[in-house]
Amino acid sequence: MNTNYEAYKIFCCVAQHGSISKAAEKLLISQPAVTWHLKNLENQLGVTLFVRTKKGATLTDEGKILFEYVKKGIDNFTKGENILTNLKNLDSGKIKIGASTTVSKHVLMPYLEKFHDQYPNIDIEIVNNLTETLLTELRNGDLDILLLNLPTIENKDLKIQKILEVQDIFVGNKKYYDLTTGKLKLEDLNNYPLLFQKSPSNTRNYLDKYLKDNQTSLIPKMEIVSYNLIMEFVKIGFGIGYATKEFIKDELNAKSLYEIEIIPKVPKRSIGIVTLDKSIPNYSVKKLISLMTEK
């Protein structure tokens, strides 16, 4: 049975108003148009739906039964539409973000604070993991957006928007204060205990590439997975660590960490938003991205 669903809109309106004329008024069409649709629907279904009297139109037994279901159906349509409206207005929605813990803390959080302030009803889920894992989850559609240290594997199915440049530096605590005055050469670092992040890690990769580009090899005394833990060890004087300057501003100001300038400087790197190129982000995601990329 291939009924015209538009006709159900009219059927429902007539049923609720008990009148063809009133329904026509409500629907902003002429009374004969309503009559026409009803007759057409009745023919399609092979059932008389209304008893037409001069007082109006009332449902037959079969009409009453059909109405129950049509009403529910239309309510579903309407509910779906209302939810879409909410999503558009950012009155509801969900964003799943992938990022490293470091980036989450130092880059993502400030944006999310602002975003959540403006759109408190949007659910936000943050997944911390290795870059490779996050990319897989993004491609599976389990994540909407990643915030990563660039350059990442520039795959053509990804869309990348830089939002921030950061400077990697070497740091020590006050025990290494002497080193902060003059400029050390890279290979000189081998004279000190070094605390590096353990591979695999985006940051460690970047460090290794920088060393290789300068034909230098540094032997770390300790390799630790957690970037935060390294900073804690450095703070209590275990040695020299590798950090992102922008992420340890507080410690530098508080002089619990000191920058040890090295020649040549580590090239700046970027942090950016990674999304699937062809996907169409939902309204919440779009808004967050525009918030992070504006200006």
Add this chain to the structure above:
Amino acid sequence: MNTNYEAYKIFCCVAQHGSISKAAEKLLISQPAVTWHLKNLENQLGVTLFVRTKKGATLTDEGKILFEYVKKGIDNFTKGENILTNLKNLDSGKIKIGASTTVSKHVLMPYLEKFHDQYPNIDIEIVNNLTETLLTELRNGDLDILLLNLPTIENKDLKIQKILEVQDIFVGNKKYYDLTTGKLKLEDLNNYPLLFQKSPSNTRNYLDKYLKDNQTSLIPKMEIVSYNLIMEFVKIGFGIGYATKEFIKDELNAKSLYEIEIIPKVPKRSIGIVTLDKSIPNYSVKKLISLMTEK
């Protein structure tokens, strides 16, 4: 938001097939028509519903959410349509019949037996009550159809179809055998104990009218509400009762009751189907009526 519900049919089909072309095939329309509808729907909703790739079309986040509701909506439409089909095929349905106990037993039952045999899934409800009460319930829409002794108050909002003529007679048990040979005059009945139904009752009204038309007054010895009970009293010799010949065929054959012929005979009366004139009976009711009126 005034969306075109026909477009939802197409939206749903594309979502389920993950392809505009395949949906076009299924829907027996051209691919550009589907493309057109989707774009139109997206404009109406102000939301992108599909990610179009060269591999097909997949739902966006918003599309997925809308689909949930649209699917449910369409399922309701379909369910309603299927139930209508069942009703048309008499695979389901309900009939509410009003009748006196006597008519129920002697007239309705044989028809219902046949009807139920053919359409075992139709629910049947029988309401026994006074004619006046039944008429009220019919007018309220609580009953679909009445089976009544005619003439009933011929109101213009009622449709009446005769299905049977019956003959009222006077009866006694074998004690009154003598009376069955010769023909009694009406007023002679006053010489015997009479058992009549108590007013108000359709049958008693008819009897009273008959008496009045013959300028006769009969004084009953007993007035009982239940027709059946009267027959029981008559059978054990309490006196002469007033009955419908067709309804006591068995007793007459078994000689537990004898007809006492009276001059003038009670005029024949009819039993008929009473429905609301302007109502449109449902499929089950239509079928039952046609079964009762055929031939």
Add this chain to the structure above:
DNA sequence: GTTCATATATAAACTCCTTTTATATGTAAT
């Protein structure tokens, strides 16, 4: 009873929504 107001039905003409045809574009696979 007659008139007025109201509700639905019908017919014909018209509008524009919907569909088709034809073509273009871009991607994946062979």
Add this chain to the structure above:
DNA sequence: ATTACATATAAAAGGAGTTTATATATGAAC
């Protein structure tokens, strides 16, 4: 490079749906 496939676009064609005008029937009011 070529073929196959999926969607997009434009213009033309067709018909579904709408309106206008009119008819019919009923209930209400006087």
